[in-house]
Amino acid sequence: MSQSFGDKKDLKKKSENISDWYTDVVLKAELADYGPVRGTMIVRPYGYAIWEFVQDLMNSRMKAYGVQNAYFPLFIPYSFLQKEKAHVEGFSPELALVTVGGGEQLAEPLVVRPTSETIMYDSYSKWIQSWRDLPLLINQWNSVVRWEKRTFLFLRSMEFLWQEGHTAHEDEQGAIKMCLDAQEWYREIYEEYFAIPVVPGIKSESEKFAGAKTTYTVESLMPDGKALQGATSHNLGQNFAKAFNIQFQDKDGKNQLVWQTSWAITTRSMGALVLMHGDDNGIVLPPKIAPTQVVIVPITEDEVLRKYCEEIAEELEKSEVRVQLDSRQGWTPGRKFNDWEVKGVPVRFEIGQKEMDKTVVTIARRDTSEKYQIDRAHVVSETKKALDTIQTSMFEKAKKYLDENTHEVDSYDEFKQIMESKRGFLKVFWCEDPQCEAKIKEETKATTRCLPLDAKEEEGTCIYCGKKATHRWYFAQAY
């Protein structure tokens, strides 16, 4: 890929305007690009390589659990969406419709998949007959289309990539367990791989998925104090089972409706990754999901030096470190440093004559800019140690930020004041009346993000109306 910058990066500053900075680094790190149709985006190879980690992480968890991958058609009859009332109301405004096929006007327009509940459950109603067929656990990897005219790379686009899990169970306990297990997979991916701490919880009635009984979520807090919904799982209850007549014969020979779930993580998570960890020098990738973990930059183009670097690269590769040797000719080391900094490679080795003479390697950490020397002989163990340290320290830094920006607030004035300044997660008593929620949103742009799974029942009064409230909900302005 060609580089549009030279030794100087000319990047926008995160501290000055996070949204301009964000677009700038996503483009310059070559994670993504704009598609030619307004609203669409291209996931470039470097970005897609990160998405492939998400695919691998989810696939290994799903397969061990018994979830099987499949593929359902892109085109859904419009009439299918209408079968579940809340569902069609939620999705109608954002549909893309195919009206011409093979040169002919179609009798019924086809919906380009915005989500696959309806098309999958039509099949489920045929495939499921007995309790022996349950649980039915199916996932697909695909893209979905929801009409958008503005693109905010990864965070909002007309088409995005995701996995969508769709399961059917004999009872509601089975469905709830599935939702919680999927939520736990998402938490693991965010916290243990993306180094982004999340708050697992459930959504309010107004924020839940169109057609769900309960929506489970993992919520993260971005550096501008705005929340980002990480991934969700939905207990669909028997809403779709009724709409699509998905019945099974139970062990006693009685016909019953199944209980269902759906759950998804999308390429939006890549936006969280960039926002959370990036800095004025580019993106910063946690080692576990960095396509390249270590880049080796030889300081000169000397032949002996190149061999020294090649040996180190080979040694790391053998030990399953994802390493790249940057032997591009005609580039100054500084320009290479910048290039890899923009791309967020966690560890850079600087190796010159000095290092060779002392049989050491100079390590530069991307996350802290810290530099130190390690013994050439211990290059593998020291590199692994550095990668572990970076992974942990990135998470801790993000966790500290989350903790420092999560506030228990009991006065609406203070709530408003925080929302107008530094923002963050506000834990407040809310009476669970949608009208208060709507008023708060109108006045502060903050919405309920979730009721944390571990929320205790307490005695309190609604921050807006003063009526009785039993739990503290998380509020925030959201992406």
Place this chain on the structure above:
Amino acid sequence: MSQSFGDKKDLKKKSENISDWYTDVVLKAELADYGPVRGTMIVRPYGYAIWEFVQDLMNSRMKAYGVQNAYFPLFIPYSFLQKEKAHVEGFSPELALVTVGGGEQLAEPLVVRPTSETIMYDSYSKWIQSWRDLPLLINQWNSVVRWEKRTFLFLRSMEFLWQEGHTAHEDEQGAIKMCLDAQEWYREIYEEYFAIPVVPGIKSESEKFAGAKTTYTVESLMPDGKALQGATSHNLGQNFAKAFNIQFQDKDGKNQLVWQTSWAITTRSMGALVLMHGDDNGIVLPPKIAPTQVVIVPITEDEVLRKYCEEIAEELEKSEVRVQLDSRQGWTPGRKFNDWEVKGVPVRFEIGQKEMDKTVVTIARRDTSEKYQIDRAHVVSETKKALDTIQTSMFEKAKKYLDENTHEVDSYDEFKQIMESKRGFLKVFWCEDPQCEAKIKEETKATTRCLPLDAKEEEGTCIYCGKKATHRWYFAQAY
């Protein structure tokens, strides 16, 4: 999944009507199902698991080669397709158009991706600037839409899954090498994994891809004597480079157009798999790509027997054999046998009291129905031996069929007579005039399948017009 058949299979017979039989086994083996929109299909988990082998095989080859995965949008501006004349002519009749988005009529209709040359090369023209950016090797896994009203599961459908590789090179040699290397990957997948022998060759002018300079193909012969195009790679020459102005500065500082390729294997390959190996008892899967390689059927529901079977299953699993223990209660062994036969599992273990007493296992081969006993103590090595034998023997059987149904023919009467009876591959001299090709097609339904890569230059006369011809081309009726 529920089974619609009992101890008897009620399958259609392959020998009576291969096309009815085909649809029947694809549905009953639960590889695929019809989608609700005419022309569409659902790839069910069992079918998708086979497709995942294809994905893994291609990904490992591509990544070792330096090909990177990416994702480009589903929607392509109609004007993009028009940029390459042959391309738009080839694809126009089969496009699906989105004309409504977010409730509004669109000013320009959007094409639902039928293939991604145009949208990818628009980006390539921006990303490629210097010889340093070449070769650019990008692949995507996605689905494409080409308008069809009839579904022939896997073999023909409105939407199908594939990978599409798209590369740009400094010179034509680079592009040709890429085409040949991709063709070799496809040959390997067909021959070494699907146990389907293929003829690698190049397509005639009339059969090549819309917009290509040369199309490379691997062609297989199905049991009804019809050919099936396995996968293709296209040397696009500079056709698209001109249309999209994809230039690079070469090492001498001169601007040049890139040379390009595209190549794909689709879920159609799954159709070949079923057609080639299946029999009156269902599909037959080659061990290397069978999601389940061994199924263990305990003959009774005895507890001690179950434990004996479980231990064997564990032992095989530890040795990376994909094994399943069928402990479904209330099913007779015969019904289980039938079930797994329909699904084509290569090896069945039948284990009863008799086997336990003698510390043996009865093995039944799916491909030949042969049964024999192996020593319990050598279960792992004997199973691996059986799987290897089956893989080899399935390929050899298919190869024998191919050889026996490939004929050098020099008389057009004989050509017609064979096409009206047993069909097959006919190797005939053809003058390479598209008019002869068209006439032959009109009169016999046979088309040129390919000129084999290893075809020798010979002296001959065109089977149709009698004019001079230099090579024997493969002709066949095609799927």
